Amino acid sequence: MKKSTKKALRELLETVKSNLNNPDNPYINQLMPEVGTFETEDKDVDDCGNWGFRKSYITVREDDALKEAQDELLNGLGQVFFDDFLFETEIRNKLSDFMRMVCKELIKC
Numbered sequence: 690m691k692k693s694t695k696k697a698l699r700e701l702l703e704t705v706k707s708n709l710n711n712p713d714n715p716y717i718n719q720l721m722p723e724v725g726t727f728e729t730e731d732k733d734v735d736d737c738g739n740w741g742f743r744k745s746y747i748t749v750r751e752d753d754a755l756k757e758a759q760d761e762l763l764n765g766l767g768q769v770f771f772d773d774f775l776f777e778t779e780i781r782n783k784l785s786d787f788m789r790m791v792c793k794e795l796i797k798c
Contacts, residue, residue, distance in 0.1 A: 694790040720758035
C-alpha cells in the first residue's frame with residue numbers, strides 16, 4: 690500500500706473514530722439515552738410474600754449513554770442511520786479520498 694493511501698486510510702479512521710465518540714454528532718446524539726438520575730418503581734415481594742412496588746434510582750452517565758448510542762448505530766435499530774452517518778458527515782470526504790487512492794493503486798496493478 691502506497692504512503693498516500695495509508696495516509697488517507699489513517700485520516701478516514703481518525704474521522705470515523707472522532708465522530709463515533711462525539712456526543713454532539715447528530716446521529717450519535719439522536720440515539721443517546723437521556724443522561725441523569727431517574728426514579729423508577731420495581732415490583733417486589735417483601736419477607737411476608739406481599740407484592741408491592743419499591744422505588745429505586747437509576748443513574749445514566751454520559752459515557753454509558755455514548756456506548757449505548759454507538760451500539761445502537763452499529764447493531765440496533767439505529768442501523769438505518771448508518772449510511773447517513775457515513776455519507777452525510779465529513780466522513781464522506783475522507784471515505785472518497787481513501788477510495789480514490791485505492792482505485793489509483795488498483796489501476797497500476
